[in-house]
Amino acid sequence: MKKIEAIIQPFKLEEVKEALKGIGVDGMTVSEVRGHGRQKGHKEVYRGQEYQVDLLPKVKIEMVLPDSRVEEVVKTVIGAARTGKIGDGKIFVYTVEEAVRIRNEDRGESAL
Amino acid sequence: MNGVTEDEVREVFFNTGDARPVLAARTAEVDRLIGEAFEQRLAPEFPAGVALVAVGGYGRRELFPHSDVDLLLLVEADPATQQQREALAAFLRSLWDRGLRLGHSVHTPRECCSVDDRNIELSISLLDQRLVAGDRGIHASLETELPRFFHSRRQDLINHLTRLTQVRHARYANTIYHLEPNVKECPGGLRDFQLVRWLSQLSGAQSYRMPVAEPMPELEAAWRFLAALRCYLHYRAGRDSNLFSFDLQEEILSQPFATQRDAASWMREYYLSAKAVNRAALRWMEMTEPAGRALLNQFRDWRSRISTSDFTVSRERVLFKSPNMLAHEPELALRAFAFIARHGLRLAADSERRIAEQLPGLSRYFAENPRLWPKLEEILTLPHASLALRQMHETGVLGAWFAEWAAAECLVVRDFYHRYTVDEHTLQAIEAIEDLRRTNDPLRRRFTGLLEEVESLAVLNVTLLFHDLGKAVRSGRHVEESLRIARGALARLDAPEEKARAVLFLIERHLDLSAIMNTRDLDDPATARLLAERTGTEERLKDLTLITYADIDAVHPQAMTPWRLEQLWRLFLVAHNELTRELDSDRIEAPPSNASAEMMAFLTGFPSRYLRVHSEAEIARHMELWRSAEQSGMAIDIQRRNGTYLLTVVATDRPFLLASLAGVLAAFGMNILKAEAFGNRRGMVLDNFVFADPKRTLELNPSEIDRLRLTLERVMAGRADVRRLVEQRRRPAAVPAPLRLKPSVSFNSEATAGSTLIEVVAEDRPGLLYDLARTISEAGCNIELVLLNTEAHKALDVFYVTCNGAKLSASQQAGLKERLLAACRR
Numbered sequence: 001m002k003k004i005e006a007i008i009q010p011f012k013l014e015e016v017k018e019a020l021k022g023i024g025v026d027g028m029t030v031s032e033v034r035g036h037g038r039q040k041g042h043k044e045v046y047r048g049q050e051y052q053v054d055l056l057p058k059v060k061i062e063m064v065l066p067d068s069r070v071e072e073v074v075k076t077v078i079g080a081a082r083t084g085k086i087g088d089g090k091i092f093v094y095t096v097e098e099a100v101r102i103r104n105e106d107r108g109e110s111a112l
Numbered sequence: 113m114n115g116v117t118e119d120e121v122r123e124v125f126f127n128t129g130d131a132r133p134v135l136a137a138r139t140a141e142v143d144r145l146i147g148e149a150f151e152q153r154l155a156p157e158f159p160a161g162v163a164l165v166a167v168g169g170y171g172r173r174e175l176f177p178h179s180d181v182d183l184l185l186l187v188e189a190d191p192a193t194q195q196q197r198e199a200l201a202a203f204l205r206s207l208w209d210r211g212l213r214l215g216h217s218v219h220t221p222r223e224c225c226s227v228d229d230r231n232i233e234l235s236i237s238l239l240d241q242r243l244v245a246g247d248r249g250i251h252a253s254l255e256t257e258l259p260r261f262f263h264s265r266r267q268d269l270i271n272h273l274t275r276l277t278q279v280r281h282a283r284y285a286n287t288i289y290h291l292e293p294n295v296k297e298c299p300g301g302l303r304d305f306q307l308v309r310w311l312s313q314l315s316g317a318q319s320y321r322m323p324v325a326e327p328m329p330e331l332e333a334a335w336r337f338l339a340a341l342r343c344y345l346h347y348r349a350g351r352d353s354n355l356f357s358f359d360l361q362e363e364i365l366s367q368p369f370a371t372q373r374d375a376a377s378w379m380r381e382y383y384l385s386a387k388a389v390n391r392a393a394l395r396w397m398e399m400t401e402p403a404g405r406a407l408l409n410q411f412r413d414w415r416s417r418i419s420t421s422d423f424t425v426s427r428e429r430v431l432f433k434s435p436n437m438l439a440h441e442p443e444l445a446l447r448a449f450a451f452i453a454r455h456g457l458r459l460a461a462d463s464e465r466r467i468a469e470q471l472p473g474l475s476r477y478f479a480e481n482p483r484l485w486p487k488l489e490e491i492l493t494l495p496h497a498s499l500a501l502r503q504m505h506e507t508g509v510l511g512a513w514f515a516e517w518a519a520a521e522c523l524v525v526r527d528f529y530h531r532y533t534v535d536e537h538t539l540q541a542i543e544a545i546e547d548l549r550r551t552n553d554p555l556r557r558r559f560t561g562l563l564e565e566v567e568s569l570a571v572l573n574v575t576l577l578f579h580d581l582g583k584a585v586r587s588g589r590h591v592e593e594s595l596r597i598a599r600g601a602l603a604r605l606d607a608p609e610e611k612a613r614a615v616l617f618l619i620e621r622h623l624d625l626s627a628i629m630n631t632r633d634l635d636d637p638a639t640a641r642l643l644a645e646r647t648g649t650e651e652r653l654k655d656l657t658l659i660t661y662a663d664i665d666a667v668h669p670q671a672m673t674p675w676r677l678e679q680l681w682r683l684f685l686v687a688h689n690e691l692t693r694e695l696d697s698d699r700i701e702a703p704p705s706n707a708s709a710e711m712m713a714f715l716t717g718f719p720s721r722y723l724r725v726h727s728e729a730e731i732a733r734h735m736e737l738w739r740s741a742e743q744s745g746m747a748i749d750i751q752r753r754n755g756t757y758l759l760t761v762v763a764t765d766r767p768f769l770l771a772s773l774a775g776v777l778a779a780f781g782m783n784i785l786k787a788e789a790f791g792n793r794r795g796m797v798l799d800n801f802v803f804a805d806p807k808r809t810l811e812l813n814p815s816e817i818d819r820l821r822l823t824l825e826r827v828m829a830g831r832a833d834v835r836r837l838v839e840q841r842r843r844p845a846a847v848p849a850p851l852r853l854k855p856s857v858s859f860n861s862e863a864t865a866g867s868t869l870i871e872v873v874a875e876d877r878p879g880l881l882y883d884l885a886r887t888i889s890e891a892g893c894n895i896e897l898v899l900l901n902t903e904a905h906k907a908l909d910v911f912y913v914t915c916n917g918a919k920l921s922a923s924q925q926a927g928l929k930e931r932l933l934a935a936c937r938r
Binding site: 009010011013014032046053055056057085087 | 558561629630631632633634635673674675676678679682685688
């Protein structure tokens, strides 16, 4: 099993969710996060006053999947989240040792 | 269970919805179990010197199906022998084995009546004590001591209860209007009901000894409803669960005892019960409040000085001086709410009661005198408007004034995010705007800055008041319904057209920014253009940003995350920058398709904004002035509008024109609130000034209007020296330096294609615009476009400036900045 963590632009969330739904992936955890990578922050000016925007709003999507689906899902996220500009985000893939469904204690892939 | 099984009790409950037999049966059953366990496990080791005393809900004989059982083991002395301790352990174990969730404590009568802060919970639980089994003598000694003890510690216990209640209420956002309420803990829940009983006992209104607690007569119906609901929740969950969830709100409808046909009606009944209990709890806390410290008393005495001929203030509460006047003069109630909105004080319980008694008269008054916009505007512009609205809501006045509001009272509209009813969400949204003035959070302070710049707080608050009322119609298109409702109410109130238009615009667009924030790339220029198109002007953008802020913040306490604050602020800046750019760059090149050749000539070259902020009637008036200016070189019009004046000048462009006009107004003692100036392709300039006449010179001397017009003509024609006129006028006393806003002047040559933007923020004063405009003109610069706004004491002036047709160089900017700052400080 693998955990996929995708940091994407907030406005791409609906598109990514729809694309994942299209390939049969419904379960995910979505959180609002703030941060920056190479995009860095920038300064905004209002009424002559500078506002440092250090941490840009992003959305984090987390999913745990069977190994066999990882490539397909990664490609789908890339396809839906890409604009080609700096700030599109990143995808991380981790190995997951175990999954347990709390309700009935199913384990492994059957708990996904 | 006295021959009745648990299943039978349950069945009776589900048929009747009456909780009392359930509570009585379970209490009797627990009494029996404890009595048996006492005889078997304790009596052999403790033939005397131990009494089992029921406390808390068990003591009151109010054991719900899965409530904990609180038991006090009253002993003469701590169990001394190992055998006694083992007997005690065996007794408790046997009760746990019988399925009782037992909370126990062991105390001597002396400990029960000792003054110790660690004992305070025990002291409160003793208000409901009764003997279950054991030594009657030791219990009698406790009963003898308790009244004296309660009397001596009365205020400590009241204070403690009040503190606990305030913390609990705050945990539930101080509102009864939760969509999924906890029927025990929420404000207005059973714990509040119990608080009323305790406070009434402690204050001496009821006996300390209440072995069988009876619901207080005025709250009996509410108690029965809440108790039945809690019983139902315990039975359904099979444990001590008190959350009335969406699922259970649906499920309860199918029960035999259900009296309502839909969940919304159930919830309305719940809110009515909770409201009665909550108000009683708040009233009792107010009545039993300690006299307090000397300093607090001094403060309260000081507050009492704000009393007027209508109202008096006592202990931070507003009382009517002549309450009987309410029957003859319903307007007195509206004055009371304006008083609350001004001073942030709540109505006293007696005042609330008297207003509630006069509701029929107030309803008649509202029906017979609908044109009450000035009253509503006054209340909604004052610093504590949200408190006034909440009090109007609680006393039923808001519902009597607006039937549309009454339809949304206690209205449950379920969605994944909202936690409160529509009325509560609305009031919290208005509070969110007010709270911006007090926040220290740097992310929120950005929006505080916007709030200081909005034109009309009343427009914001009226928008929020009506923005979701359409949900009561349940057509699935709440924005359209809210618009329809607001349109009707504003017409009834006879709101000025400009303000009504603003409110309707904001209601129609109130979801736009949220949607754009989540679905559009804020770095995409197309998003910036879309935002500029949706909002139209900077003023509307600020209003809409604040409405969006409040609407999100009032969804639930955690809804406005730093993430959303950052997104909303970015969105505001994107839209603001685009509007700033377009104001100078986007000129009218192709006037509306139905425009005549004359209109095309007039409009071409004006900023696009012109068509967005002026109605057709205003444009027609401007054109009329233009026609006469084409012949004579200038045309002047002065009109009185809603307490202010509007000066419109159309003239051939010339140096120092803006400074001359502003100077004449300053020389006449007029206070400029708002101004705009721009030119068309034919070299004609349109200047609009909204100004106040603080000394009522024009109102009291109508001939002064003619003199003002004449002076304007003479100055524009070069026949009078504006500088001398201004100098002749004595300057009013300046605001003391420490209170004065620190002026700021900023330049931006990137914002637009053709000119340099100068933004000046300064303490407003008569003649400020004259000084600024003259300084810019004296520097050899041409003012292409001006927008000026004054809110309270803060002037915000925006100039689009060129020098010899080009943007200002860095050195020109540096020099001008110093001179403008000096002009601000004059």
